[in-house]
Amino acid sequence: MTAFGKSLSFTETAIPGLLLAELPVHGDSRGWFKENWQREKMVAAGLPDFAPVQNNISFNDAVGTTRGIHAEPWDKWVSVATGRIFGAWVDLREGETFGAVFTAEIDPSRAVFVPRGVGNAYQTLEADTAYAYLVNDHWSPDAEYSFLNLADETAAIAWPIPLTDVEISAKDLAHPRLAEVTPIPPKKTLVLGANGQLGRALREAFGDGQRFEYAGREELDLADPDLPSARRWRDYDTIVNAAAYTAVDLAETAEGRADAWAGNVAGVAALARVAAENGITLVHVSSDYVFDGTKDGAYSEADAVRPLGVYGQTKAAGDAIVGTVPRHYIIRTSWVIGEGKNFVRTMASLAERGIDPSVVDDQFGRLTFTADIASAIDHLLATRPPYGIYNVTNDGPAQSWAEIAKKVFEGVGSDADRVSGVSTESYFASATGPVAPRPKNSILDLSKLRSTGFSPRQVDEALAEYLAE
Template sequence: MRTLVTGCNGQLGTAVRELVEHERAAKSFDFCDIDTFDMGDPGAYGQYDWGLYDTVINCGAFTAVDAAETPEGRVSCWRANAAGPALLSRTCSEHGITLVHVSSDYVFDGTAEEHDEDEPLSPLSVYGQSKAAGDLAVGCCPRFYVLRSSWVVGRGKNFVKTMKALSDRCANPVDGLERVTVVSDQRGRLTFTDQMAQAVFHLLDGQAPYGTYNMTGSGNVRSWADIARATFDAANGNGDAVVPVTTEEYYRNAAGPVAPRPHNSALSLDKLASTGFVPRDWEEELAEYLEELVSA
């Protein structure tokens, strides 16, 4: 039987593909992205012989949380994050396929300091609402895993790379950038995509009980400003250039719509640990990631 990986060109999809190519029989995997398979289009499903598959790993998503607050973005967001997973869930249900789907801390309002899998859904934003709808749809599939992440970092554009570039600018006297404001009242843990990919296959290989699992890095809960400061220090020793501000202060003069963010994004990892998988400490992995960025 084969495995189909959707969203293969995104940060998580890339990590899944790399793991497959290095550790698995890649010939039994098929990879696609929205350019070849739009999972939000009911007419696209006829291109696959679903009887060949026993697993679908959905890495595709619309993640531009502020753009989702616009009329055009709202449509695209719901298509990718809700309609697509619903169609995948129906298809997998009809063919006895296991569906793996990656979700987000944005399905919660962030009032609890740490969120477990049983907390009622309470999304604040259009993005969060679409992800919550996708979770509910995937949960209708008899064989499903939902893995909830937060603050994802992998290959491609991400917060840490952006902070590294800003640190370089602050370190360059010609540039003129002296300080950078970063939000300090949103707290959570980074999720590195290599760990998420390993967690996916851990659940599949171990035939863990179906259901929803939180999956982020383990370790301390920090703010975005803490992560920025660590990045600046590792890159150029200029962590003092990071100025902590509140979310309200940061977005006060925003030109476009701003999606509400949960202030607490930390996810409990106890359920995942009970299956035998304990993610790496995200701060240790961040240090290694920064070392690679700085030496590149």
Template structure:
């Protein structure tokens, strides 16, 4: 446990300042007071100015006030499942905060004497304690969750008098007014640390979901619509999204989609494709907005018509089929929430069914396939998408859209199939055919139009500090592991 004390006794301040403290995320605000013969005026919460100085844009939804009739009234320590901005309206208080969050700063303490010229931003999980230093003290706090009786079950408490915490209260606690509940709070040594924010991944058993499992810190994987045995969240039933317990979730990764490109063209599948790829994304985006989560969503090269040889993140959408249209619509929805990472991929390869696995299976069985040679792009390995997601989240890269694929030269599907056969030293022969010839060989099967060019420009994600690996090297590693 370490203790930091700041005293701010001056009744007037000249400029707005935000000061960091020893407790990560706990910030002291120095608030200008504009005084005249009538009293004073201050801007208690000014989003544009305060966020420019480093205060989180914490989106408050409720304003609470606390009145203390007599000096010595003391409350705490309460660590709550929301962020709060505390300020004084009348009188003075002594504030003490102990970090009750799991991690290296657990038990760290900051104390501040506060009048109207001081505010304190308190992140979720940091325990609050206050002592009124004058009669008739009033302080207010903005919070970014609505209070409910059920929310109190998520509180973490510590005892105001614990010598291990070591707060030197200006008015000794034996002369203070405290509640029975506060008197019964446990010492720091008996406190179960406040749980860290949760990460939820939708799409538990897909290629990307499997790649994310080892990279994230204890992610949660509620079920998706494509996995009916895991129906805690069913993307075809928005009510299951709304009913999920989102309390304490800071990051939501949507790795699920209706990805059967040809099946999406069939009339009987249109409603399902739209429900999973668009309607569910709208609900997930609203959940992210409501709970101020970072939203990670996966896009596709199919939002483009393939007329350009290289696709940048800012190219206008021009989808050729139902699947591409649903993905483009979802991209537009996700972009309405500023705190998002949208990763656009192409030609994904991972665990489960994919083009490379199919070619390797045919090679092992001695079958010689016909593969189109007039569609061009680069493979994207799901492990690399997962690594890019982790990089963006952990480095705090600017929010927005990022292309991610393997690096290296553009190839056709035929080139990749031939390379698989070469690497596996397979006896079969890969025959190149045009898309028109390939589709004609499928008879009456419904086929969706594919973009001719799917190569993605990787400049933006490189600028964010992530280096996409060479696609051919990753192909060799993939085959070596599996075959």
């Protein structure tokens, strides 16, 4: 019997993410009315904003019709338009709650949100029952499914009508027992730019488990017009974009300008579209070059961007695009140091070869080691603070490039006085090619990152460890 006059509410169950909903139903002498799906009200009341794309209805003539147990790689909103069912759900996802069971009677005044990977089954308790479900992906033969036998002894579902007395398909009767079920794996994380400095640090942080995929440009080109179909994107929870065009001086040439806009803007736009359309969290790495460096003090995430050169302009444009993705983290960083060619390695090499360098002393900022960027990204994805921009550098006092060079010389056992300071203008005075303008102040405020519970390493400590390695 449909219950009238309920308030909209959601109750958690023994299966994580599986929610039992009580729905307001309004009735009179003519019948009844309900809002079976109302995004704004339901999200405000606690339902995940799961973005359904398809609505299906299964009509069942007889009492006792039994279907399931099927687990698909998408979320479901299950309800009844007419009639009544006994619903049974079994967690078939990898993890500690694999095999957990929840059952409930569902009539038009109740519904259930079924998260991806939870097996779904029902038995009709009234004739002419119309069972409806919204899903947030289109059916695909390439998707990963799992099934459980309705009579599984471990789940031990207390069906109201014995399975020997009801209508069941031969296919459902042949499904495996729980011990033989292949669990639904969690959604995957894809790291782009996997062969670069940050990409290698992310591989070190995340590891090589099945949850993570790594792709260089050869494996996934963002300029490919077939990008929307290059993966079954609904199987991904997160994309970390560590790929970028970073040749700041070359970007000032005609060819470099085109390449910078193609890589940092057009490619990012294509990726952002994929993320937005598939409910993916997009992590995008940005740069201090989006600022002009004239601020007196550290730049916060709220400061307006004012890029000086082409590279900075393309990074600022990319940030604006990523900011339109509902689930995004923009990691704004500076002076990145990792594996491969970089400033610290160059200074250490000069020290060891007996070369005394002149180094710029009027640009100030902090080094950011790729291991610390990777750790910060891992932290944000694990804790899921509010989406938006987060400054990520190592901590400690701001330093000039010349001061850092002196510390590198000291760190490898050389005399720091061998390093001479020079202005940016003097340093590039003899350059034969185009030179991109650099921000004089690249100091980024870390307060917002610290508020999430992450404490960046002190820059001098990180530099010493890097040199020791």
